[in-house]
Amino acid sequence: MRTTKIQIRDILGIREFNMNGESIELSGSNGVGKSSVLDAIRYALTNKSGRDVIVRRGAVEGEILIEMDSGLSIDRKSRINRADYKSIKQNGREIGSPEAFLKEIFTPLQLNPIEFMAMDKKQQNAIILDMIQYDWDMNTIKQWFGEIPAWVNYDQNILAVLNDIQSENGEYYQNRRNIDRDRRNKIAFIEDIGRTLPEGYDAEKWRNASAGDIYRQIESIQRDNQLVERAKQVIENKNNKIRKFEADREIEKAAIEREFSSRDKQITEDITRLEGQIVSLRQEQSSLASNKADKLALADKTYEASVAEYNAQCAEYNEYVDRDIRDTSELSKQAQAIEDMKAHINEYDRMIMLQNQVDELAEQSQILTDKIEKARTLPGEILEECSIPIEGLSVENGIPLINGLPISNLSEGEKLDLCIDVALQKPNGIQLLLIDGVEKLSTTLRNQLYKKCKDKGLQFIATRTTDDTDLIVTEL
Secondary structure (H helix, E strand, O other), X not given: OOEEEEEEEEEOOEEEEEEOOOOEEEEEOOOOOHHHHHHHHHHHHHOOOOOOOOEXXXXXXXXXXXXXXXXXXXXXXXXXXXXXEEEEEEOOEEOOOHHHHHHHHOOHHHHOOOHHHHOOHHHHHXXXXXXXXXXXXXXXXXXXXXXXXXXXXXXXOHHHHXXXXXXXXXXHHHHHHHHHHHHHHHHHHHHHHHHHOOOOOOHXXXXXXXXXXXXXXXXXXXXHHHHHHHHHHHHHOHHHHHHHHHHHHHHHHHHHHHHHHHHHHHHHHHHHHOHHHHHHHHHHHHHHXXXXXXXXXXXXXXXXXXXXXXXXXXXXXXXXXXXXXXXXXXXXXXXXXXXXXXXXHHHHHHHHHHHHHHHHHHHHHHHXXXXXXHHHHHHHHHHHHOEOOOOOEEEEOOEEEEOOEOHHXXXXXXXXXXXXXXXXXXXXXXXXXXXXXXXXXXXXXXHHHHHHHHHOOOEEEEEEEOOOOOOEEEEO
């Protein structure tokens, strides 16, 4: 949509200015009103001005009227001591939410596209990415990533959002790096544990193995060995014991003989001395033989009982006396081997636990990798689906490229072309450019700018500072 009429009256020092749908260049020295014309048009479109006073001094009301070939008319009046007036109509009918409507039919850069060339590359990139029309919302993000990443600024275009999601400063990348570092550490622990385990270590075999049976075998053999050694010792000492018993008997009998001989002698002497006691003594003497026989028999019985008891003891060892001592060293080695293998169980279990954790971390890392790769591949998919208003535009790692080159690598002429494309990113909006200060451009670039606007069928109003003291309007 193009303008067919622009009328300015008593606005920003302008008494009266009129133009139709032509493109013009306003030239002259500072103060002749070049920029005032552009500021008045900006005021009409935005209801904003960088100047404190809108109405020309001496007037009580200023007005700017813009009419379009689509039937749209914009009429603003600034008044002294009265409320301002605005009327935005389409084919004679007032438009609801007029300010919001105006924002939809032009871009801020239309009001000074050359500003784009002076911006830093971050601002330029953001503006270009904002031009890409792609319908998305928070549900779209949730469908893509299963969540809404909290660290991302969503008050920007979708490609910048995706770039933030996959960036090295993003939580996905940082979390994956931390997970991978933890995973590498655990793998190192696993390898350390693996080096301590015997080759081909079968944890389940040794977990269920028991050295108890072997220890019981060893204990039984050792007990038998003790009995064998005791049996040999007892049998070897048997004759000595028997001789000792015989000696004890002979000693006992000799003592008895001495005892009774002494007593007999004493009795004989007593008989001789004590005739009066002869009868009783003879009686006692007559019983000595019986008593002697009883004691001798007792001595024999004691001997026989001792020999019988000892023989019974020896009989217990008879089954062992001819056996050989058995070696338990091999069984001890087997038991020790089991114990050694079982000693690795805890470290083996720890290794398995770490391996499970490593597997879980690998899954988590892969999930984050998939999300990062998703954020990296989506721009290409979006660019294939969406409407791209600039020819040759692509995006790589969140950076817009024009014919494969970043904006900073473009020539001045290419940047100039780009700034016009960027300014007119709404093809159904107002096809008007306000270009202030074209004297800052070289003659070649200025002519390229005018030609590109004409080739695109655009209407433009440019200002150029010269030495002329009057405002000169040149139709281009």
